[in-house]
Amino acid sequence: QQQVKQSPQSLIVQKGGISIINCAYENTAFDYFPWYQQFPGKGPALLIAIRPDVSEKKEGRFTISFNKSAKQFSLHIMDSQPGDSATYFCAARMGNQFYFGTGTSLTVIP
Amino acid sequence: IAGITQAPTSQILAAGRRMTLRCTQDMRHNAMYWYRQDLGLGLRLIHYSNTAGTTGKGEVPDGYSVSRANTDDFPLTLASAVPSQTSVYFCASSDSPGANVLTFGAGSRLTVL
Numbered sequence: 120q121q122q123v124k125q126s127p128q129s130l131i132v133q134k135g136g137i138s139i140i141n142c143a144y145e146n147t148a149f150d151y152f153p154w155y156q157q158f159p160g161k162g163p164a165l166l167i168a169i170r171p172d173v174s175e176k177k178e179g180r181f182t183i184s185f186n187k188s189a190k191q192f193s194l195h196i197m198d199s200q201p202g203d204s205a206t207y208f209c210a211a212r213m214g215n216q217f218y219f220g221t222g223t224s225l226t227v228i229p
Numbered sequence: 230i231a232g233i234t235q236a237p238t239s240q241i242l243a244a245g246r247r248m249t250l251r252c253t254q255d256m257r258h259n260a261m262y263w264y265r266q267d268l269g270l271g272l273r274l275i276h277y278s279n280t281a282g283t284t285g286k287g288e289v290p291d292g293y294s295v296s297r298a299n300t301d302d303f304p305l306t307l308a309s310a311v312p313s314q315t316s317v318y319f320c321a322s323s324d325s326p327g328a329n330v331l332t333f334g335a336g337s338r339l340t341v342l
Contacts, residue, residue, distance in 0.1 A: 121271075125271070128269070151329060153329070153330075155331075160335070160336075161335055161336075162233075162319050162321070162333030162334050162335050162336055163272070163319070163331075163333050164333065165330050165331065168329060208271060208272060210272075212327060214327055215260065215277070215279060215326035215327035216274060216277070216287065216327070217274070217331060218274075219264075219271040219272040219273070220271050221269055221270060221271040222271050222272075
């Protein structure tokens with residue numbers, strides 16, 4: 120059973136557009152919600168993260184929006200660039216374990 | 230460059246054979262993890278170690294074993310490989326159990342025929 124549900128599975132966006140990836144969870148014991156970015160042939164790397172007591176976190180072109188009551192959080196990539204083309208994973212932490220979403224393959228077309 | 234080294238990068242293995250994936254970190258992180266990545270399933274935790282000398286089971290531990298004899302090394306062993314273990318395996322570490330940041334290795338692609 121997938122603890123963290125992620126959508127869409129793939130996404131194609133024009134350069135300069137906004138990319139939006141959504142995640143949902145059920146377990147209220149999760150206390151930390153990171154996003155990881157993975158380029159082909161590489162391991163995932165932490166991109167941005169948020170705690171559940173914050174509704175939004177922005178770092179450059181990347182923003183996490185967090186809706187605690189709906190148990191949903193999303194990643195927004197503003198002014199998407201071809202270099203953002205990668206696979207993105209949302210995750211949620213409970214105790215000392217992270218549970219990952221199924222991943223979204225983002226392609227930004229020049 | 231500090232980080233995680235995984236070996237081999239890629240391996241094709243006959244079913245029934247024994248295989249050990251190696252993972253070494255030089256960051257002196259206490260916690261280490263093994264994940265498998267499968268299309269449509271994301272990253273799933275196989276086994277973890279909170280500190281040297283201890284290990285624990287993750288979401289999908291069956292068919293795998295680990296050991297943590299020292300801080301730096303965390304090998305993953307498939308005692309008798311099966312085709313369903315075809316996957317990309319990632320080793321990760323964090324400075325403490327449940328810390329905010331996981332550092333991942335580059336992965337080991339394993340094909341079991």
